[in-house]
Amino acid sequence: MDILQVKDVSFDYPDKAIIKNLSFSVRKGDFLCIVGTNGTGKSTLLKLILNLLKPDKGRILIDGENSRHFKSFNKISYVSQKATDFNSDFPATVEEVVSAGLYPSFGFLKFPKIRERKKKVFRALKTVGMHKSYKKLIGKLSGGQQQRVFIAKALINNPQIIFLDEPTVGIDVKAVDSICCLLGELNKKFGITIIMVTHDISSIIYHSNKVLQLRDDGSARLVDSEDFSQETIFTHVHHKNCKYSERT
Ligand SMILES: Nc1ncnc2c1ncn2[C@@H]1O[C@H](COP(=O)(O)OP(=O)(O)OP(=O)(O)O)[C@@H](O)[C@H]1O
Ligand SMILES: [Mg+2]
Structure with missing residues (x-):
């Protein structure tokens, strides 16, 4: 079943x-x-x-609903680009950051009671392995740990789809791998659909099954991850050969 359909969409900035x-x-x-x-x-x-943003042309359907009138906000979550880019003195604890994820689905009036809220926050933090840090200030964590907390925030309403915009930027290789494994697990174990913008394709490709490649001329193509990785390896070898032949 298609959970997202992008149909003949065009968009220009002025x-x-x-x-x-x-x-x-x-x-x-x-x-x-x-x-x-x-x-x-x-x-x-x-x-x-x-x-x-509103497309100039075309339609986007999320789980069959037109994105222009989409109201089922608990079905989707979004971790924006540079979500972790804030001052290290930012005065919020891990628990507060994650519980803020509850607002879109409950609103202020129906916001869950403290005990239920704490339970949901703890469960989400446990899934990403950050439950021991719930009292810490978010700004005092490492980039990789902060990203895990933002993923917990995205998980709190049990979404069907999580959108992430470059979640591995600016964190060290080991943390990148562990974030990629976490996303792979959320996808395979919990069946959550993941749509992720990334420049770190070599780290994530193993966990993904499809790649959408956007090109400079506004065109795009969708490929299976396996095919994409074979092409990429091919290009890589090709470059290596070129370098090698230059040297000899
Ligand atoms: N609000 C805006 N008004 C006008 N132009 C914009 C606006 N936002 C982005 N752009 C331009 O539109 C183009 C696409 O931007 P976008 O942020 O979608 O790129 P991206 O693929 O996410 O890039 P990156 O890999 O750097 O994150 C860029 O040339 C950018 O400068
Ligand atoms: Mg971007």
């Missing part, structure tokens, strides 16, 4: 054409990576899907 006649669909349980060089429109595409 001075720049970004996305041209883009169509693709994502099935329930897919793990899609969106790749492309800087400025090809990856973040713009996520914002179009999440109704933060």
